[in-house]
Amino acid sequence: MAFVEPLLTRLESIGGLSDADRRLVETLPITPKRLAPQDYLLHQGDRPSSSAVVLSGVLARFQELPDGDRQVVSFNLPGEIPDLHSLFIRRMDHSLVAITEAVVGLMPHDDIQRVMETSPTLMKLFWRETLIDAAVFRQWIANNGRRGALSGTAHLLCELMLRARAIGALRPDGGWPMPLTQQQLGDALGLSLVHINRTLKALREDNAAAIERGVLRVLDWDKLSKIAGFDPAYLHLKQAAVA
DSSP: GGGGGGHHHHHHHHHHOHHHHHHHTSSSSEEEEETTOOEEEEETTTTOEEEEEEESSEEEEEETTSSOOOEEEEEEOTTOOOTGGTTTTOSSEEEEESSSSSEEEEEEHHHHHHHHOOOOOHHHHHHHHHHHHHHHHHHHHHHHHHOOOHHHHHHHHEEEHHHHHHHSSTTTTTEEEEEOHHHHHHHHOOOOHHHHHHHHHHHTTTTSSSTTTTTEEESSSHHHHHHTTGGGEEEEOOOOOOO
């Protein structure tokens, strides 16, 4: 039962579940798998027979290039299913790796298909999850391609704060114990460590956002979102603003 709670929290953050839908999700056999930092869940080219819901920690998608370089194309938080698309696109075109200590829950494709075929609501929510995933990709492309370092970094911080709040990961004071290093943020944004450090310093000095002792705090949501040009609509969350 405990293994299914992050998934239920995620689904209810993007739609509504009836009691019957919740019970159906609870029938999914979920096998936990522990990952150490830098452990691969899936490699580019793999053909998985199950999809993984993140139960704790953070995973990252990497696009691996022929010369060995890697481009981070997403971070995945608890409740999210980063390889849900493998239900229908069998061959992985990217890799999934833990960037913190993490636990994932493996769900056989046959069982996911069973609950989707039983409940039209769950079919729509799982489909919506993949569409939101694609919407996040589009924003990350804009971060790396057209937004400058300052606005791109601000945009990523806005997004991560809303996604963390949706799964109940914020502290009572509103901060998020962010498990990402500056290097990892830089990799996601195509910025060097020096550049991301300088950019985060600028956001802190502008009293927009600060990362202190591993905790991300939004000091002024209106200011941060204005710097980012941030519109949370693409996340399709029930709650899409920060007080």
